Amino acid sequence: MKHLLLGDEAIAQGAIDAGLSGVYAYPGTPSTEITEFIQLHESRRKTGAPIFCKWATNEKTAMEAALGMSYMGKRALVCMKHVGMNVCADAFMNAAITGVNGGLIVVAADDPSMHSSQNEQDSRFYGRFAMIPIFEPSSQQEAYDMMEVAYLMSERLHTPILMRVTTRMAHSRAVVITKDSEPQQNAMPVPENVKHFILLPAFAKQNYNELVEAQTVFEQEAVESTYNAYSKGKNPKIGVVATGIAWNYLMENYKEEMGYSLLKVSQYPFPKALVKQMVSDGAETIIVIEEGQPVIEELIPAYIPSYVKVLGRLSGTLPRVGELSPDCVRQALGLEPLPKNESDSIVVARPPALCQGCGHRDMYAALNEVAREYPSPRIFGDIGCYTLGALSPFHAIHACVEMGASITMSKGAADAGQHPSIAVIGDSTFTHSGITGLLDCVNSNANVVILISDNLTTGMTGGQDSAGTGKLEQICCGVGVEKEHVRVVVPLPKNMEEIKQVLREEIDYNGTSVVIARRECIQTLKRHLKAKKQQG
Amino acid sequence: MKKDIILAGVGGQGILSIATVIGEAALNEGLYLKQAEVHGMSQRGGDVQSNLRISSDPIASDLIAKGGADLIISLEPMEALRYVEYLKPDGWIVTSSAPFINIPNYPDLDELKRHVESFKNHVMLDVESLAKEAGAPAQAANMVLLGAAIPMLGIDHDKMIEGVKRVFARKGDEVVAKNVAAVEAGYANGIKL
Ligand SMILES: Cc1ncc(C[n+]2csc(CCOP(=O)(O)OP(=O)(O)O)c2C)c(N)n1
Numbered sequence: 001m002k003h004l005l006l007g008d009e010a011i012a013q014g015a016i017d018a019g020l021s022g023v024y025a026y027p028g029t030p031s032t033e034i035t036e037f038i039q040l041h042e043s044r045r046k047t048g049a050p051i052f053c054k055w056a057t058n059e060k061t062a063m064e065a066a067l068g069m070s071y072m073g074k075r076a077l078v079c080m081k082h083v084g085m086n087v088c089a090d091a092f093m094n095a096a097i098t099g100v101n102g103g104l105i106v107v108a109a110d111d112p113s114m115h116s117s118q119n120e121q122d123s124r125f126y127g128r129f130a131m132i133p134i135f136e137p138s139s140q141q142e143a144y145d146m147m148e149v150a151y152l153m154s155e156r157l158h159t160p161i162l163m164r165v166t167t168r169m170a171h172s173r174a175v176v177i178t179k180d181s182e183p184q185q186n187a188m189p190v191p192e193n194v195k196h197f198i199l200l201p202a203f204a205k206q207n208y209n210e211l212v213e214a215q216t217v218f219e220q221e222a223v224e225s226t227y228n229a230y231s232k233g234k235n236p237k238i239g240v241v242a243t244g245i246a247w248n249y250l251m252e253n254y255k256e257e258m259g260y261s262l263l264k265v266s267q268y269p270f271p272k273a274l275v276k277q278m279v280s281d282g283a284e285t286i287i288v289i290e291e292g293q294p295v296i297e298e299l300i301p302a303y304i305p306s307y308v309k310v311l312g313r314l315s316g317t318l319p320r321v322g323e324l325s326p327d328c329v330r331q332a333l334g335l336e337p338l339p340k341n342e343s344d345s346i347v348v349a350r351p352p353a354l355c356q357g358c359g360h361r362d363m364y365a366a367l368n369e370v371a372r373e374y375p376s377p378r379i380f381g382d383i384g385c386y387t388l389g390a391l392s393p394f395h396a397i398h399a400c401v402e403m404g405a406s407i408t409m410s411k412g413a414a415d416a417g418q419h420p421s422i423a424v425i426g427d428s429t430f431t432h433s434g435i436t437g438l439l440d441c442v443n444s445n446a447n448v449v450i451l452i453s454d455n456l457t458t459g460m461t462g463g464q465d466s467a468g469t470g471k472l473e474q475i476c477c478g479v480g481v482e483k484e485h486v487r488v489v490v491p492l493p494k495n496m497e498e499i500k501q502v503l504r505e506e507i508d509y510n511g512t513s514v515v516i517a518r519r520e521c522i523q524t525l526k527r528h529l530k531a532k533k534q535q536g
Numbered sequence: 537m538k539k540d541i542i543l544a545g546v547g548g549q550g551i552l553s554i555a556t557v558i559g560e561a562a563l564n565e566g567l568y569l570k571q572a573e574v575h576g577m578s579q580r581g582g583d584v585q586s587n588l589r590i591s592s593d594p595i596a597s598d599l600i601a602k603g604g605a606d607l608i609i610s611l612e613p614m615e616a617l618r619y620v621e622y623l624k625p626d627g628w629i630v631t632s633s634a635p636f637i638n639i640p641n642y643p644d645l646d647e648l649k650r651h652v653e654s655f656k657n658h659v660m661l662d663v664e665s666l667a668k669e670a671g672a673p674a675q676a677a678n679m680v681l682l683g684a685a686i687p688m689l690g691i692d693h694d695k696m697i698e699g700v701k702r703v704f705a706r707k708g709d710e711v712v713a714k715n716v717a718a719v720e721a722g723y724a725n726g727i728k729l
Binding site (some may be wrong): 326 | 546557559563568569570571573574575580581582583595596597598599600601602603604613614615617620621622623624625638639640641642643647648651655656
């Protein structure tokens with residue numbers, strides 16, 4: 001059947017059709033739609049076996065649960081944005097050492113140009129670091145097809161597989177032709193050798209040796225893969241290597257008469273033999289086009305003679321940072337830019353902003369007024385819609401680094417003598433990575449106020465269920481915050497005086513306190529009201 | 537046949553519905569299609585755009601090159617101008633005339649409109665009023681804009697109307713009729729090539 005699918009949706013459909021038993025994920029742009037597509041599929045499924053698809057609390061819990069499902073012989077999928085790889089890195093790296101039983105695919109969606117992210121780290125480094133095969137599709141159809149190929153390979157070679165996509169693959173739509181057969185899930189064969197999953201040094205050493213030995217097999221697979229293709233040109237002095245969607249920008253600009261030797265790479269480990277072939281066919285200059293960091297550009301000089309010039313992001317032939325475009329690839333190929341209009345200077349920036357009527361707004365209005373009463377307040381923000389409190393008109397936060405850092409940074413600042421030291425964190429971010437930091441605060445009775453801005457959802461990524469909804473007070477008390485210092489307010493203009501008073505009291509209390517500002521996200525509220533109306 | 541289209545607007549205005557209808561009509565014609573969308577952070581009231589490419593031959597890049605777009609369809613006049621670098625020198629701008637002012641430094645509206653009018657090939661319409669006059673709700677303004685863009689799309693008027701009908705079919709006959717009326721209003725008030 002033909003479908004018009006986002007890259008993310010093609011991955012999801014590919015996994016479903018390959019007999020997926022469970023998807024484990026924490027939302028994050030541009031990966032969120034994979035899990036949402038599987039959730040929608042599950043809500044409509046009438047036949048066949050169920051697929052587990054509830055959101056995980058963070059990427060580490062997701063990765064570990066998926067490994068558990070794989071241990072039991074079933075096919076599992078883990079999805080996250082690139083920075084999620086940092087959170088699950090311990091589980092991910094060690095899953096490469098245990099190997100897998102049922103097929104295990106980890107999808108990392110990178111965001112070069114940082115459309116919705118704090119950095120543009122390239123997940124291929126993680127794949128190389130863990131020494132496992134990586135797939136990087138160049139089209140939505142490849143993304144779909146690769147899922148089955150990768151599950152089979154994962155089971156055949158007992159290794160997790162990393163599927164790396166970037167924003168323009170994840171969030172671009174094209175026609176995908178899918179299989180129509182009913183998906184079959186794996187039966188449950190217990191692992192042949194459970195020692196493989198017990199990483200005591202004695203066993204781990206053996207596993208690691210096996211993983212090192214497997215590298216030649218992984219690489220041979222990549223050399224023979226139909227997703228990688230080398231062709232010698234009529235003018236083989238110049239060669240071009242293009243990975244993932246960079247291939248599309250190359251094809252957009254490539255002219256037959258150029259006659260360069262071309263190497264398309266969509267499966268790793270990098271197929272060295274193919275670039276060596278390019279050189280023995282006469283390449284003296286190799287242009288490397290890759291989305292993200294210069295991973296391959298840094299790698300290939302080690303495999304080829306030093307007289308061959310390697311050009312790419314490091315040489316300045318392509319921009320060092322940011323995502324590729326048809327324009328910069330055009331320039332790298334030595335073509336003139338297309339005739340175009342000048343940009344118009346009347347246009348001004350339109351930055352994203354908190355929605356009108358959002359509870360975070362009222363929370364910041366109160367916090368800003370109270371903070372002004374102290375000579376040098378420090379407010380450590382975190383990741384979510386409320387990070388927009390850094391911009392006009394609030395200018396309310398003094399830091400925002402990675403999920404959970406507000407709590408632990410405010411603790412470190414308080415340890416250094418800062419007062420008031422305040423953390424602002426969303427409900428989903430709090431359960432993702434804030435709880436352990438709060439325990440650190442409690443254990444040293446750090447003089448901090450942790451303000452949880454609870455909109456009852458994971459707002460920034462589109463309103464997914466939030467793991468702590470209905471449990472936040474219990475969690476805080478359970479971790480050991482004094483009950484009288486776990487306060488709840490409703491962020492509405494009419495409650496301004498009360499909220500300010502609560503904040504003052506908790507700032508003045510010498511110890512760890514939590515203030516929960518709770519009001520539903522207005523986007524999810526609208527959706528809930530609409531759904532109610534439709535029900536009658 | 538090949539058309540490269542930039543759809544522009546402000547987060548929440550509904551540019552993706554325009555893409556859905558064009559996409560439906562294009563696929564029905566057996567054309568190839570690629571559509572890069574914007575999800576995530578910028579949807580929070582920031583500027584949003586989508587690159588829509590349709591062609592009778594396979595399409596390589598998901599993104600349109602600077603100077604490559606045949607057409608900018610924008611639900612907001614300043615947002616139309618944000619992408620003029622991507623427009624071919626003789627490309628078309630089809631835009632709503634109504635500003636969406638959610639920033640303190642929004643430019644002078646008259647000057648802004650003069651900038652749009654300085655493009656030889658432009659259509660600027662009060663799409664919300666046209667939607668209401670056609671008996672459709674203000675949310676159908678995007679369909680009015682789509683109607684005005686039909687002559688530049690390279691897909692027949694009747695084929696586009698069929699596309700609108702298919703896209704809205706599951707929402708019932710009344711919704712279909714209103715959206716068709718909105719598209720027709722845009723088509724009638726636009727420019728015929
Ligand atoms: C490690 C990691 N995972 C996922 C994300 C993507 N992400 C950014 S904000 C956010 C949601 C935050 O939700 P919440 O804390 O409840 O705040 P809200 O957006 O609802 O205000 C997510 C999932 C990220 N930036 N980093």
